[in-house]
Amino acid sequence: MRIEPGSSWDAPQQFVMALNGHLPFIPRFVEQKRVPAPAPLNFWLRPKDEDLDRQVCASYVSRLRDLADQWIETGRGEADGESPNERKLPFELHEVLNGWASRNRPDMDLDQFGNTVVWMPACKKDFSSVLDAALEDAIRFFARFLDSPLRYQLCKCRSCGEYYCTRRIPRGFIKYGTYCEKHRHIASAKRANERMRVPERHRKLELAKRAWAKLPKRIKDEGAQALWVAEQVNKDLKYDETLIKRHWVTRYKNEIQGGIPSL
Ligand SMILES: [Zn+2]
Numbered sequence: 107m108r109i110e111p112g113s114s115w116d117a118p119q120q121f122v123m124a125l126n127g128h129l130p131f132i133p134r135f136v137e138q139k140r141v142p143a144p145a146p147l148n149f150w151l152r153p154k155d156e157d158l159d160r161q162v163c164a165s166y167v168s169r170l171r172d173l174a175d176q177w178i179e180t181g182r183g184e185a186d187g188e189s190p191n192e193r194k195l196p197f198e199l200h201e202v203l204n205g206w207a208s209r210n211r212p213d214m215d216l217d218q219f220g221n222t223v224v225w226m227p228a229c230k231k232d233f234s235s236v237l238d239a240a241l242e243d244a245i246r247f248f249a250r251f252l253d254s255p256l257r258y259q260l261c262k263c264r265s266c267g268e269y270y271c272t273r274r275i276p277r278g279f280i281k282y283g284t285y286c287e288k289h290r291h292i293a294s295a296k297r298a299n300e301r302m303r304v305p306e307r308h309r310k311l312e313l314a315k316r317a318w319a320k321l322p323k324r325i326k327d328e329g330a331q332a333l334w335v336a337e338q339v340n341k342d343l344k345y346d347e348t349l350i351k352r353h354w355v356t357r358y359k360n361e362i363q364g365g366i367p368s369l
């Protein structure tokens with residue numbers, strides 16, 4: 107049996123273009139009319155109702171984004187981290203897709219070699235209810251996209267919200283988050299920052315441990331102790347290091363008091 111996707115091979119790439127709102131990749135559901143154009147074209151197609159066309163396109167794109175976002179969300183972990191290859195359909199999205207599948211059964215026929223061919227449902231237009239037709243088709247487009255390896259390569263920029271595809275299926279955990287080409291520097295900055303911060307935190311912990319050992323007995327209150335330690339640490343910091351506050355001492359209390367090897 108052969109499964110015929112019923113759309114062009116680059117449909118998954120078109121899906122990403124449509125997600126970003128590029129009009130040429132969005133199917134049009136509003137009835138079109140011919141408008142005269144210079145040769146050799148002779149005519150252009152224009153929607154009969156331009157306002158309705160704009161409205162339907164916007165709803166279509168927002169539905170596509172909603173579906174894609176639900177999918178992407180399942181791979182997101184704590185902070186900005188993400189594991190795209192662990193994505194799976196959340197319950198509600200699974201229901202939406204299966205609802206669509208039960209309303210749109212594929213066609214079946216036989217090719218000239220006698221093979222059974224199953225056709226994926228094609229885009230259906232219904233001029234009597236264009237918005238419904240568009241929203242239903244957004245599910246079809248998404249279902250078609252899910253049936254491609256790009257489903258794990260699809261990412262959304264954490265900064266500007268643009269959708270893009272990575273070149274390969276990302277393996278493992280993307281610690282600093284997904285960023286488009288234009289905003290990739292944000293992830294690099296986070297990475298560099300982390301590298302810088304660890305030695306600084308380490309030094310501060312060492313200073314705090316030393317200060318803790320010298321803590322005057324008269325200071326009994328925990329808040330006051332933390333404040334005193336913070337003041338001692340701040341006295342020894344270099345000019346470009348960030349001063350610590352009482353809360354910092356409380357957060358690393360175990361390391362400071364227990365002498366547990368610090369980070
Ligand atoms: Zn971006």
